[in-house]
Amino acid sequence: MKASTIVLSTIAALFLASIVAAQNQQSKSDPKWVAPADAAAKKNPLAGNTDALAGGKKLFMRHCAECHNEDGSGLQDAANLQLPEVQKQTDGSIFWKITNGNVKAGMPPFARLSDTERWQIVSFVRTLKEEPTGSGK
Amino acid sequence: MKISNCILPALLLVGCAPALRAQESPYFVTYDHHLEEPRNLEVDTSATIGSPGASQSAFIAPYMELEYGVKAWWTSELYIEGQSTPGDSTAFTGWRFENRFRPLFREHRINPVLYFEYENINEASRIFKEIVGNTGDTGEPVAELSKIRAHELETKLILSSDVHNWNFAENFIVEKNLSENEGFEFGYALGLSRPLATMASGENCRFCRENFAAGLEMYGGLGSTLSFGLHNTTHYLAPVLSWQVSENASIRFSPAVRLTDIGSPVLFRIGYSYEVRGFGRKVAHLFGGKG
Secondary structure, eight states, rough: HHHHHHHHHHHHEEEEEEEEHHTOOOOOOOOTTTOHHHHHOOTTTTTTTHHHHHHHHHHHHHTHHHHTTTTTTOOOTSSSTTHHHHSSHHHHHHHHHHHHHBBBBBBOOOOOOHHHHHHHHHHHHTOOOOOOSSSSO | OOOOHHHHHHHHHOOOOOOOOSSOOOSOOOOOOOOOOOOOOEEEEEEEEEOOSSOOOOOEEEEEEEEEEETEEEEEEEEEEEOTTTTTTTTEEEEEEEEEEEOOOOOOOSSSEEEEEEEEOOOOOOOOSSSSOOOOOOOOHHHHHHHHHHEEEEEEEEEEEEEETEEEEEEEEEEEESSOOEEEEEEEEEEEEEESSSOOSSSSSSSSSEEEEEEEEEEEEEEESSSSSTTOOOOEEEEEEEEEEESSSEEEEEEEEEOSSSSOOOOEEEEEEEEEEEEEHHHHHHTTOOO
16 A cells, blocks of 8 residues: 555544544533623624614524524534523623634634624524423413 | 546536635635634635746646634645646646644734645646745646655744734745755745625625625745745735625635746636535534534
8 A cells, every 4th residue: 555545544534533523522601701891891883773683693594503503592512592691791792702702612713704794693692582491371 | 638637627627516605715825814613614626727928838727625624723624636738638736634723712913823734746736825935837748747746844824814804814834845855945925805795684695795705815935945035936916806606605716917927927716615514513423423
């Protein structure tokens, strides 16, 4: 077997192993992942803008739903965005977390989106509500 | 030209499927600090087309990239490439394996990324994913050039900033050919880009401005440790345009104009990329990992 074939096979095996290994993470809140006070104090300039909200939904489905699920309930290692501990955070704090991500924990930064687009996502995240568990009957 | 020699470039070109996200970088050569999202796989099919010059033949060099987000701070990429020269021949020119690492975990004014690549290519390679050293087309037949192997290591320091919806990126390149005594070769790539609209509409429109990004790249060689400087180096200036044609697919185009006397006068670049979201999750399911 040629040396180049061995090298290529090894790289392919490592690549596949890294894919499998990268999955085994569990969602847990990170107490150190806190927005600085000045960032948390920022107001959403698009709050109440229904056109912006519609765009925010589209952006959420494109960039966030893969991990956070379409209803924000979270899949495996991603947070449930419906939870009160998320919803009680300020708009500025959520914006900061979208911008910077939590790279160590697997959440990528989305600074590649424009400021306006990130605020649009914040607007949409605000609409995610936990479904009532009981029927009430 | 043998029919079998046409198959690889044809497959690489036909493999193009529709896709580009508006926020996807429009650059062909310059890297910014935005890595592939974890577990996503981007399949990119591109081609570099060189116009004929005084001592250069026209050529087409198709290549395919498989880019995978291993972690939020680590992206891995595999390339395969070919080259065809009209009136000469077509050849498989090799493969490359690259990794990009983000050492800082927050957004900063300037964001560094470290890049490491191993190349197992031959001298017929013409994709020009980077330009380093003192470059020039020797005019030798493709069949002869493809016999000369080049095992190369390449590193880049990528610096990138996002300022008011503009991206500014600077790449500093060092390359070492392990097969020849060429010293260490140097190069650079600079880029700036911006989306044409910064607010997303609620509609799934195909031609709205938010689906387009435009910019400018400049790249070239800076000589080597054997001959450092701009003497006998190639430099290009290249407008770039990207268009997100569907939710997962994008098209990029760039005509690069030569600024010096060496190399092809114009390099046309075209690329199509398709993003497979959650690819790693799906593969992990197959192998019993937690999706």
